[in-house]
Amino acid sequence: MNRDVDVVVIGAGFAGLYALHALREQGFTVATFEAGTSVGGTWFWNRYPGARCDVESLDYQYSFSEELATEWTWTERYAPQPEILAYAEWVADRLDLRRHITFETRVDGARFDEESSTWRVSTSDGAVTTARFVVTAAGSISATSVPPFAGAESFRGETYHPGRWPAEGVDFTGKRVAVIGVGSSGVQLIPHLADAAGHLTVFQRTPAYTVPARNRALCADEITLAKKNHAVLAEQKRRTFSGINLPMTGDAILATPEPKRTTVLEQAWKLGGNLFLTAFSDVQLDLDANELMAAFVRDKIAAVVDDPATARALTPTDYPIGGKRIVTDTDFYATFNRPNTDVVSLREDPIVEIVPTGVRTESGLHEVDVIVYATGYDNLTGALTRIDFRGRDGVSLKDSWADGAHTYLGLATSGFPNLFTITGPQSPSVLVNMFAAIEQHVEWIVRCLTDLRESGVVEIEALPESERQWGEQVEAAMAMTLYSKTNSWYRGANIAGKTQQALMYCGGLVDYRDRCDDVAADGYRGFVLTDAAALTEEEVA
Ligand code: N01
Secondary structure (H helix, E strand, O other): OEEEEEEEEEOOOHHHHHHHHHHHHOOOOEEEEOOOOOOOOHHHHOOOOOOEOOOOOOOOOOOOOHHHHHHOOOOEOOOEHHHHHHHHHHHHHHOOOHHHEEOOOOEEEEEEEOOOOEEEEEEOOOOEEEEEEEEEOOOOOOOEOOOOOOOHHHOOOEEEOHHHOOOOOOOOOOOEEEEEOOOHHHHHHHHHHHHHOOEEEEEEOOOOOEEEOOOOEOOHHHHHHHHHOHHHHHHHHHOOOOOOOOOOOOOOHHHOOOOHHHHHHHHHHHHOOHHHHHHOOOOOOOHHHHHHHHHHHHHHHHHHOOOHHHHHHHOOOOOOOOOOOOEEEOOHHHHOOOOOEEEEEOOOOOEEEEEOOEEEEOOEEEEOOEEEEOOOEOOOOHHHHOOEEEOHHHOEHHHHOOOOOOOEOOOEOOOOOOEEEOOOOOEOHHHOOHHHHHHHHHHHHHHHHHHHHHOOEEEEEEOHHHHHHHHHHHHHHHHOOHHHHOOOHHHOOOOOOOOOOOOEOOOOHHHHHHHHHHHHHOOOOOEEEEEHHHHHHHHHO
16 A cells, blocks of 8 residues: 655644644645544543643634634633543544544654655555655654663553553552652642552652642633634734733742732732743742742642641752743642552652562562553654654664754754654744644644745755754753753653753744744745756756
C-alpha cells in the first residue's frame, strides 16, 4: 500500500486536527497518522482520575472558527479530560476530518529523498506514504518517561503512567499504591488514589508549589458573554504575551507595602489557578520578589497539613515559585491528613531499587500492589527524536540533535528540508496557551506552503546560521526569567543525559508571531528556497 499526498501530518491531537483542516481548506492533499484509536492526542492518552486542564476552558479551545466557538458549550471553569476529549471528537466530526486520518497507525520513520525533494514516510501498518512536506503534530508533552529504577522489571504488581492510562480505568479499591512524582500529573492523581486505595505512599523527590485550582461550574452569563464577544476576544488574544486575555498584571510586589501585599496575595489565592503568579509583576523576574510569594505559599501548606513533619516534607524551599511549571490542585495538601496517605522524601530516603513486592528506599521496603510512575515526559524533543527521521545524507534527527535541538524559529531544522514542527522545541509552545501556540504555528506553516506553491518552490530548508542566531535569542530570552535558575523539564534537566538548553522561547506569543510573520513577509529570510527547475538542474549536474 503506497500513498502519495502533498503533506503528511503526524498526530491527530489539537495541533494535527487544525493542521489537517487548514491545509485541506487550501487545497492540499493530506494524510494524517494517529497512533491512538481516535483523535485528541494528550487528552486521548491522559485518562487518569482527576485529569483536568489547568487553563480555563473558555481559553482552552480553538479560536479560528466562529462556528466552533459558538456551537460548543463548556460546563466548568477547568474542563475535565472526558469533556476535552469529547470536544476533540466533536471538532473532528464537525469539520469532517476523520476521513483523512489513519488511526492506530504510528509513524515509525521518514526519509528525505534529495533527488525528488520528497519525504517517504513509513508507518506501523507497513505502508509508505510519499509527501512533499511533513508537519509534525506529535505533542510537546507526549513522550512518556520512566526513569530506569534498578529492578523495575522484577515488580510483580501493576504499573501505570498517567500518559498511557488504560481506557477501561483501573480499580485501586483497597490496594496498596505507590505514586512516584508530584508534578502536575501526580498532584492531580493523588487525592483520587487516596480516596480509592487501601494505602497510598507518595514518593517525592522535589516538593511542588501548587495553588488551589478552585474549579467551579461556569455560569450561563459568562458563557453567553464569551460566545457573543468571541471574534473580538479571539483577535485580542492573538496579540497577547500568553495567548490568554489576562487581567492586567499587578504592581511590583517589592513596591507594595504591607498590609496591601498580603491582601493582594490572599485575593489571588482565593481566585485560584496558575494566574496566581501574575498577582504581582516582578515575581517571575526577581528572586527577592519571588521569595515573598513563595513564603506566602509555604505558610498556606503549613496551615493545611496537620502533621508538621509532613508539612515540612511537602514544602518547597530551594527553588523559586514558577521556576518549574506551577501546579494547580484540588485538595492535594489536605490528602496528607488522611490516615491512609504518607509521603516519603526521596532526598533523605532515596529509592534503592524496585523489588517484586514493592519499592525499597534506604530506610526499608514499602510493600505495594501498584506503582504509578508519574515521572513525566521527554518534553518537546522526545516525540520527534523517537521517530526515525532521516534528512540529508541519511543523518538522523536524533543524532543531529544529540548536542541539543537546533531550529530556526522552532519551526524547522537544518538538514531536514520540508519538515515543519508544531509547538516543538525553541518555540513558545507550552509557555503559552497551547491552542494559541498551535493556531499561530499552523497558520504560519499553511501560509508558507501556499506561498511556496504559488512561486513554484519545492524545497525549503533552514540555514544553520539562522538557527545559530535563533538559538542565541531563545537562550537570552530564558536567561531573563527565573526558569534559568531552576532545574526543570523546561531546560531538559529531567531526562538523564539530555542536553540542557532553553526548550521554549520565553519572549511571548505576540513577539514571536511578529518575528515569524516578518520572516515570511521578507521572502522566508533565513531559509534556502529551491524551485523545481533548480532541482532538476542540480540532478543533471
Ligand atoms: O511530569 P513532571 P508531569 N525519582 O515532569 C519526579 C503538563 N500537565 O507528568 O521534580 C523520583 O512535571 C519529578 O521529580 P523532580 C504540565 O505542563 C498538565 O507531572 O524531577 N522522582 C516530578 O515530581 C506539566 O508540567 C496538566 O525532582 C522522579 C515528577 O516525577 C507537564 O505536563 C496535567 C524521578 C515529574 O513531574 C508534565 O507533568 C498533567 C526519579 N528518578 C500534566 N524522575 C494540567 O493541565 C522524575 N521524578 C493540569
